[in-house]
Amino acid sequence: MTFHRGAITSIMGPSGTGKTTLLRLIARQLHPDRGHILIDGVDVAGLSQSGLYALRKRIGMLFQNGALLTDLSVFENVAFPLRAHTRLGERLIRLVVLTKLHAVGLRGAADLMPSELSGGMARRVALARAIVMDPDILIYDEPFVGLDPISMGVIVRLIRRLNDTLGISSIVVSHDLKEIAAVSDQSFLLSDGAAVASGSPEELKQNDTEMVRQFMHGLPDGPVAFHYEAPDYSQQLLDQGTP
Amino acid sequence: MKFLHDLWRSQSEFVRTFGAMTLFFFQLLRYSPSTLVRRFSLVVAQIFNAGALSIVIIMVSGLFVGGVLGLQAFANLERFNAEEATGILAGFALVKEIGPVITALLFAGRAGTALTSEIGLMKATDQLSAMEMMAVNPMQRVFVPRFLGGIIAMPLLTAVFTMVGLLGAHLVAVELLDVDVGAYWQQLQQAMELDDVYEGITKSIVFGFVASLIAVWEGYNSVPTPEGVGRATTRTVVSTAIAVLILDFMITAYLL
Structure with a gap:
């Protein structure tokens, strides 16, 4: 799989096919058993701790539930990476944080605590935090899950805008087809830990493979079976001895 | 078979957990x-969380534990006409x-559970992963402080508990049961050596590390789910x- 610079690449697939695992491999929160992950030609697996941390400063990651630090205010959450990695003065930090919060429309929420935010707001704050170090790569883990349509639209537009204005390469993991189609330049479909198809969302819709068809059209039965693996139905009903 | x-299986599991815990301990150090x-x-904030927030439960418990020691000591020593020695008995037991x-048991219940559930929740809500992704080592930011x-x-906390306990014993023995205040404190002072205090301090330091x-x-190490965090807190x-x-x-036997 290749992710192009400056593009939004989406990774789709049924639950449990390894989408999040792939993200964690890219960010090396997990170690690959086999294969290589190259970022700018550098193998992630071979990095030392300091090399890894240097790499991670160039990667922003948006977690599914935001993963804001609950003991810090919205402002401090966004300021957190700056305080950890830069020697910027207090005034400059304030400037940067407010700019980023403004970009996600939450400048007014700077003094709230994470517990006071709605799900959509928390995710936008997390997005502001992810871009505060001006990363080259932005990774979104299921950014659309559990959002109302309005928040969803906001996030979709933000992903597109941030990618284009900041020149970021984005990787989006999701299975919300409509939203994916709206933002991504290229998509991969994962199944059982391997990419089974790739292309633009339109191309995938035309794709004729059984697996791709089932996923893109939401068919209940197909390669991904409706029934969890079980003994024969009539056999089990008649067999009274075992539950 | x-x-x-x-x-x-259970033995190797135990050894594995113990090994992981030891490695974790060295990382902390x-x-x-x-x-x-x-x-x-950050460390100061955690001293406040673990210490200052535990002070009420420590003081109330100390007062009543000291009081009950005073009562029991008095009741038994009175039979030998040695009620002035109440201070010695209660004091030695407390120190x-x-x-x-x-104090260590109360600490586990008040501060220990708070620490475990807080860290467990941070893990369950991906806060620790998020920190790692921001190239901040959770070791320095979360665990070590x-x-x-x-x-x-x-x-x-142990010092506070012991002092309040001595006060509780004093209140019961001297104010309530009319033990002579001079004899009470003088006997305690004469009997207690600095080594006895050191033993208490040694224990509290060791317990602090362990707890x-x-x-x-x-x-x-908790499983990052609601029930996993709950179970870790109990553990x-x-x-x-x-x-x-x-x-x-073990420490008592060693120092005897």
């Missing part, structure tokens, strides 16, 4: 000096045993209680 297999120097404010042990905070808080390590470890109390009581026996 199955029995042997199960035994082997490794990052302790730099955290103390560069993130001292050498009850003070450090009960809490570990050090607990270590520093424990001896202080903090267990609390932080259980949070770190913190149980493991700390057992470890403290066993260590108390």
Whole structure:
């Protein structure tokens, strides 16, 4: 799989096919058993701790539930990476944080605590935090899950805008087809830990493979079976001895 | 055969957990000096969390434990006309045993559980992963400050508990039961050596290490789900209680 610079690449697939695992491999929160992950030609697996941390400063990651630090205010959450990695003065930090919060429309929420935010707001704050170090790569883990349509639209537009204005390469993991189609330049479909198809969302819709068809059209039965693996139905009903 | 297999499995599981915990402990020690120097404010915040927030329960318990020691000591010593020695009995018990042990048990219940559940929740809500992704080592930002905070808080809490306990014993024996106040304190002062106080301090320091390590470890090692965090919190109390009581026996036997 290749992710192009400056593009939004989406990774789709049924639950449990390894989408999040792939993200964690890219960010090396997990170690690959086999294969290589190259970022700018550098193998992630071979990095030392300091090399890894240097790499991670160039990667922003948006977690599914935001993963804001609950003991810090919205402002401090966004300021957190700056305080950890830069020697910027207090005034400059304030400037940067407010700019980023403004970009996600939450400048007014700077003094709230994470517990006071709605799900959509928390995710936008997390997005502001992810871009505060001006990363080259932005990774979104299921950014659309559990959002109302309005928040969803906001996030979709933000992903597109941030990618284009900041020149970021984005990787989006999701299975919300409509939203994916709206933002991504290229998509991969994962199944059982391997990419089974790739292309633009339109191309995938035309794709004729059984697996791709089932996923893109939401068919209940197909390669991904409706029934969890079980003994024969009539056999089990008649067999009274075992539950 | 199955029995042997199960035994082997549980034993190797135990060894693995113990090994992981030991590695975790060394990591904590490794990052302790730099955290103390560069993130001292975080440590102070945790001393407040573990120490200051536990002070009410420590003082109330200390007062009543001291009082009950005074009562029991008086009731038994009176039979030998030695009620002035109430101070010795209550004082020794408090300084050498009850003070450090009960403080450690209360600490596990109040501060230890708070630490475990807080860290467990941070893990369950991806906050620790998020920190790693922001190239911030959770060791320095989360674990070590809490570990050090607990270590520093424990001896202080023990001192508070023991002092309030002595006050409780004094109130019962002198004010309530009319033991002569001069004799009460003079006998205690004469009998108690500095070594006895050191024994109490040694214990409280050891218990501080153990209780903090267990609390932080259980949070770190918890299964990141609601029930996993709940179970880890329970384990913190149980493991700390057992470890403290066993260590108390060992230290006492060693120092005797």
